Amino acid sequence: MCKKxxxxxxxxxxxxxxxxxLVLESKGYAVxxxxxxxxxxxxxxQHPVDLVLSDHLMPGLTGTELARQIKGQKPELPVILISxxxxxxxxxxxxxxxxxxLDGPIAMCENIAVMLARAKDGSGNSSGNGSSSG
Amino acid sequence: xxxxxNILMVDDQPGKLLTYEAILGELGENLIKATSGxxxxxxxxxxxxxxxxxxxxxPELDGFQLADMIRQHPxxxxxxxxxxxxxxxxxFDRLQGYQRGAMDYISVPVVPELLRAKxxxxxxxxxxxxxxxxxxxxxxxxxxxxxxxxxESEKQLRQRADLLDLATEAIMVRDMDxxxxxxxxxxxxxxxxxxxxxxxxxxxxxxxTKLPGSAEELESVILKGGxxxxxxxxxxKDGREVVVASRQVLQSDGGGARRAILEINRDxxxxxxxxxxxxxxxxxxxxxxxxxxxxxxxxxxxxAIRNAFYLLQHHxxxxxxxxxYTRIADEELTRVAHITRQTLSFYRESKEAVPVSIAxxxxxxxxxxxxxxxxxxxALEKAYRSDGQVIxxxxxxxxxxxxxxxxxxxxxxxxxxxxxxxxxxxEKDQQREGVRVVICDTGSGIRPEDAKQLFEPFFTTxxxxxxxxxxxxxxxxxxxxxxxxxxxxxxxxxxHITAFSVFIxxxxxxxxxxxxxxxxxxxS
Numbered sequence: 001m002c003k004k005x006x007x008x009x010x011x012x013x014x015x016x017x018x019x020x021x022l023v024l025e026s027k028g029y030a031v032x033x034x035x036x037x038x039x040x041x042x043x044x045x046q047h048p049v050d051l052v053l054s055d056h057l058m059p060g061l062t063g064t065e066l067a068r069q070i071k072g073q074k075p076e077l078p079v080i081l082i083s084x085x086x087x088x089x090x091x092x093x094x095x096x097x098x099x100x101x102l103d104g105p106i107a108m109c110e111n112i113a114v115m116l117a118r119a120k121d122g123s124g125n126s127s128g129n130g131s132s133s134g
Numbered sequence: 135x136x137x138x139x140n141i142l143m144v145d146d147q148p149g150k151l152l153t154y155e156a157i158l159g160e161l162g163e164n165l166i167k168a169t170s171g172x173x174x175x176x177x178x179x180x181x182x183x184x185x186x187x188x189x190x191x192x193p194e195l196d197g198f199q200l201a202d203m204i205r206q207h208p209x210x211x212x213x214x215x216x217x218x219x220x221x222x223x224x225x226f227d228r229l230q231g232y233q234r235g236a237m238d239y240i241s242v243p244v245v246p247e248l249l250r251a252k253x254x255x256x257x258x259x260x261x262x263x264x265x266x267x268x269x270x271x272x273x274x275x276x277x278x279x280x281x282x283x284x285x286e287s288e289k290q291l292r293q294r295a296d297l298l299d300l301a302t303e304a305i306m307v308r309d310m311d312x313x314x315x316x317x318x319x320x321x322x323x324x325x326x327x328x329x330x331x332x333x334x335x336x337x338x339x340x341x342x343t344k345l346p347g348s349a350e351e352l353e354s355v356i357l358k359g360g361x362x363x364x365x366x367x368x369x370x371k372d373g374r375e376v377v378v379a380s381r382q383v384l385q386s387d388g389g390g391a392r393r394a395i396l397e398i399n400r401d402x403x404x405x406x407x408x409x410x411x412x413x414x415x416x417x418x419x420x421x422x423x424x425x426x427x428x429x430x431x432x433x434x435x436x437x438a439i440r441n442a443f444y445l446l447q448h449h450x451x452x453x454x455x456x457x458x459y460t461r462i463a464d465e466e467l468t469r470v471a472h473i474t475r476q477t478l479s480f481y482r483e484s485k486e487a488v489p490v491s492i493a494x495x496x497x498x499x500x501x502x503x504x505x506x507x508x509x510x511x512x513a514l515e516k517a518y519r520s521d522g523q524v525i526x527x528x529x530x531x532x533x534x535x536x537x538x539x540x541x542x543x544x545x546x547x548x549x550x551x552x553x554x555x556x557x558x559x560x561e562k563d564q565q566r567e568g569v570r571v572v573i574c575d576t577g578s579g580i581r582p583e584d585a586k587q588l589f590e591p592f593f594t595t596x597x598x599x600x601x602x603x604x605x606x607x608x609x610x611x612x613x614x615x616x617x618x619x620x621x622x623x624x625x626x627x628x629x630h631i632t633a634f635s636v637f638i639x640x641x642x643x644x645x646x647x648x649x650x651x652x653x654x655x656x657x658s
Contacts, residue, residue: 013434013438015438016434016435016437016438016441019438019441019442019445020437020438020441022441022445023441023444023445026445026448057430082437084429084430084431084432084433084434084436084437085426085429085430100433100475101433101434101436101437102433102436102437102471102472102474102475104437104440104444104468104471105440105441105444106444
């Protein structure tokens with residue numbers, strides 16, 4: 001349990017990704033970053049990620065599409081989409097949570113904590129960090 | 135052209151017949167000879183005889199007997215008969231006994247000129263009679279043909295009249311003074327005026343027609359070009375204002391002395407309203423798209439900045455002063471985030487619509503505004519006749535009433551009265567049950583010219599202070615609940631009273647499809 005939980009953070013905008021990573025690290029998480037959905041899928045296959053936090057509107061793969069693909073492989077892995085759009089996309093339900101970037105860093109971190117706790121409860125006494133192979 | 139007529143000569147003595155033939159030959163008519171009464175009857179039946187010339191004394195059938203027989207036949211009642219006789223008194227008596235028809239006699243010895251003259255008079259008479267008959271027959275034929283033509287055109291007219299009445303367009307004819315001469319069923323149905331009511335009256339007075347230009351202009355266009363087309367605003371009998379697409383044609387009657395104007399009007403009121411609604415909807419949709427893009431473009435950097443300030447605030451090297459600066463900056467950024475969320479986004483905070491008390495929401499809002507109300511000298515009157523239970527998203531409903539109450543307060547910088555009423559209500563049109571909230575202020579009022587645009591995006595009367603989106607957003611939310619938002623602003627000598635009324639139906643919960651995707655905030 002002393003091992004840091006690993007969050008995969010996805011965004012196509014470099015600054016935002018970097019700052020978000022710092023915020024998450026300040027909260028004690030280990031953070032991997034990917035500039036696109038495709039990259040995220042590659043990293044996901046290589047690392048024991050505990051939670052994915054992704055932007056929605058990205059070139060190539062959108063956040064909801066990424067969530068759909070992740071859920072196809074690892075249904076238990078929590079996926080949070082964080083977006084600046086004001087209309088919730090129709091396929092947002094693939095993610096566990098669709099939150100607004102306007103909610104701010106505190107709400108974002110709280111949401112992540114809740115999702116991680118829920119994933120831990122759901123997986124019962126099994127291997128802790130969901131590291132099932134893809 | 136003068137065709138010959140037939141002259142029948144009857145005598146039992148062939149010699150006499152030859153004499154008559156010689157006398158009458160120069161008349162140039164057809165001379166037919168019969169040597170007995172029977173032969174004469176035979177000829178009469180077969181031919182069209184103009185004059186019968188006969189000897190009175192004949193064996194077997196004498197002249198008078200023959201004349202009687204001829205007269206009995208309806209076809210020969212008017213035939214001209216000339217008797218040739220040695221005159222006896224008795225003969226005169228008998229001759230006078232014939233009452234009808236041309237009848238004459240010649241005494242023997244026959245004077246050729248006299249015989250010729252008498253026969254010729256009768257022949258001419260016959261010829262004229264025959265011509266007359268011919269003319270009569272022709273006339274009858276022409277009358278018959280004309281009658282048939284008239285009947286046909288009457289049938290066509292009736293068909294056209296039926297067609298005119300079948301048309302849903304209002305069709306009318308007026309004279310050059312505007313007096314109505316024709317008014318079809320379509321006009322009756324559309325304007326509500328019956329034919330009897332309008333006939334002989336002035337069309338413009340009845341329909342209170344508003345022309346796009348002056349009446350003189352329209353008249354001169356019709357007189358010059360023979361026609362006019364355009365839209366008119368008119369009034370129906372029950373006072374409803376309608377817009378019609380009108381076509382008017384000048385009808386001149388040959389010399390142009392008697393003239394009339396034919397007018398066909400089609401109701402385009404609903405069409406115009408639909409077009410207007412469509413334009414508005416398109417505009418709103420476009421604004422929505424723009425708002426979405428702006429929101430996205432602002433929210434993205436905003437998040438990064440807020441995250442950066444969050445990090446900065448917790449940075450160990452920061453001294454106390456710097457910490458205060460970052461706190462202030464962070465507070466202001468939170469406000470910016472709040473503003474963009476309020477104006478440019480429609481995020482919902484709960485997953486499912488829940489039972490909400492509108493009265494509680496109003497109290498929440500009012501408690502936040504209480505200090506402002508006090509400071510501005512605004513007296514608050516609450517009249518809650520219901521706690522206003524509906525199914526919805528509290529945040530959205532709060533947004534609606536926050537906007538309305540905020541506007542009311544801002545309209546009363548010099549103080550006034552804010553009256554808020556909540557009641558159970560039944561909406562008239564569809565008999566739906568729901569909650570009605572009326573928010574009433576004694577502020578600066580709404581100018582009539584602003585009324586139409588009040589709910590349009592980016593319309594504001596607060597110059598730089600307002601975003602112009604508050605009422606637009608409120609209306610959007612109310613419509614999502616299938617509710618109604620309307621207002622009334624009344625001007626008095628001492629000021630204005632402005633009331634916004636919001637009706638939220640109980641049954642219809644807001645469209646959930648899009649909200650279902652949104653979880654969140656189980657955390658907060």
